[in-house]
Amino acid sequence: MAELRHLVIVLGDQLDLHASGFDGFDATTDAVWMAEVAEESTHVWSSQPRTAVFLAAMRHFALALQAAGRPLHYTRLEDAGNAGSLAGQLAADIARLRPVGLLMTAPGDWRVLQAIKAVAASAGLPLDIREDRHFFVTVREFAAHAKGRKSLRMEYFYREQRQRHGVLMQDGQPEGGQWNFDADNREAFGSAGPGLLPPRASFEPDAITRDVIALVQARFADHPGRLDSFAWPVTREQALQSLQDFITHRLPLFGRYQDAMWPGDPWLYHSHLSAALNLKLLNPREVVAAAEAAWRAGHVPLASVEGFIRQILGWREYVRGIYWTRMPAYADGNAMDAHEDLPAWYWTGATDMACLRDALAQTLAHGYANHIQRLMVTGLFALMLGVEPQQVHAWYLAVYVDAVEWVELPNTLGMSQYADGGLMGSKPYVATGKYIQRMSPHCQGCRYDPAQRAGDRACPFTTLYWDFLMRHEQALARNPRMALQVKNVARLSDADRQAVLERAGAIRRGEVGHG
CATH class of the missing domain: 3.40.50.620 (HUPs)
Known part of the structure; x- marks a missing residue:
C-alpha cells in the first residue's frame, strides 16, 4: 500500500x-x-x-x-x-x-x-x-481589533467590517445615510396576526436521511425532541434552495418582524439558514451578497437587508472572535453568581407559562427557535431565575440544530445570561412580562398577568424581574444603562419587596410555573 x-x-x-x-x-x-x-x-x-x-x-x-x-x-x-x-x-x-x-x-x-x-x-x-476561510474575519484580525480597547462593542466592529468588505456602502458612507435601521424594524404583528405566511423551505427526507432518522430514534430514544417533522436542508444544493427561498419570500419583511412572535408558528419571516451556515453548507459571503443584491435590484427594503446582514457580518463574526480570543476561561464565567438548577421542564415543555410552553414545544419539535425566543423568553427566564449559566449553555448546545459551541457559548453566557460581566452586552437583558405582551399575544391565553409582580396571578417573568433587580441592586447601580431600572426598585416599599421575594421563592421551589 x-x-x-x-x-x-x-x-x-x-x-x-x-x-x-x-x-x-x-x-x-x-x-x-x-x-x-x-x-x-x-x-x-x-x-x-x-x-x-x-x-x-x-x-x-x-x-x-x-x-x-x-x-x-x-x-x-x-x-x-x-x-x-x-x-x-x-x-x-x-x-x-x-x-x-x-x-x-x-x-x-x-x-x-x-x-x-x-x-x-x-x-x-x-x-x-x-485558517477557516468560511469567515469574513480571522481570529488574529479580531484580536487586533480588540487590542487596546477598554470595552468591546459589536456596533463598532460591524461598521469596520461593512467598510472593509464594501457591504451596503456608497462612496465610503453607509447606504441610506445611517448604519442602523432598528427604528424601522422590530414591530409586533398586531391583533390581526401575521396573516398568510410564506411556507417554510422544507425538504422531504431521502433514503439516507430516513436511515439516519431511524438510527437516531433507536440509538437516542431517551434524548429530547422529535423527528416526525424533520425537513432541514442537509446538502449543499438544499442549502442554496433555502437561501433563495428566504431572499425571495421572507427577507422583504424580515426586518419589520424580526422581533415578533406568534403562538404556534415558529417560522414567520426568519431565515432558518443558521444550521446550513454553521455546517458550512452555505458561505456567509454568498448569503450577504444575495441579500445585498436583492436590495440593489429593488426587491427588498434597505432596513430589512441591513438588519439581516448585521446578524451575519456583525453578530456571527463578533461572537466567533469573542469565543476564540477568550477561551477556555470564558466558559466558566458566572458574573451574576447564579447557582439555581435549570428547571426540568425545559427538557419537556411542561410549563403553564404560555410563552415558554410555545417556545419549548417548537424547540423540541424542530430544534429551532428564533433569536427573540432564545434571548427574551427561554434565556430571559433562566437569567432572572438565577440558573447556573453553564447549565443554560449545555441546554442551548443540546437542543438547537444550529448549535456549534463557537457561536452558541458567547450568545448564551454573554448575551443571554450576562455571565461574562458585560463583554458581549453592555447590560443584562432583563424585562417584565410586559415585553412579551408587547411582542406577541401569548399573554392573552396565559393564566398569569404580566402587569402583576406579586400574588397568585403574577407573571413569573414580572416577579423575577423585580427579584433580579433587588438581588443585584448595588452591582447594577454602577451600570449607567441600568440606572433608571434600579431607581424604580428603590421606590418599592418594604411590603412590596417582601411580596416579590415570597413569590420568587415559590417560583424557584417549583410551586409556580410548571405544567
Missing part, C-alpha cells in the same frame, strides 16, 4: 468541499477522515433533531467527497468497533492507516481542538491546522 501523506480530518460542521483543509489535496497520496461518534450526542444531552441534522449532513457530504474523487475513511455510528469518541476513533484509525501527518481546517469547538491535538501528540504526528 502506498504511503499515506496526509489524513485530512473533516468534522461534522466542516462540510465544505472548498475548505482550506483540502488545499493541495492529492488523491494519490492523501485521504479524508470522518467519523460519527456517540460522544458528540452525549457530552451534552443532544436532542434528536440536532443529532439527525449533523449525521444526515455528514453522510450526504461523504457522497460529495466520493463524487469529487477524494479517498475517504468514514466510520458510521453503527459500525462494529466504533470507538464512541472522536479521539478514540481517530487514534484507532491512525494506528491502522499510518499517515505521515494530520491536516485539518481549524475546528469550531475548543474541546474538539484539544482532543485532536492530544491524539496527534500521542501518535507523534505533525498536525497542520489551517
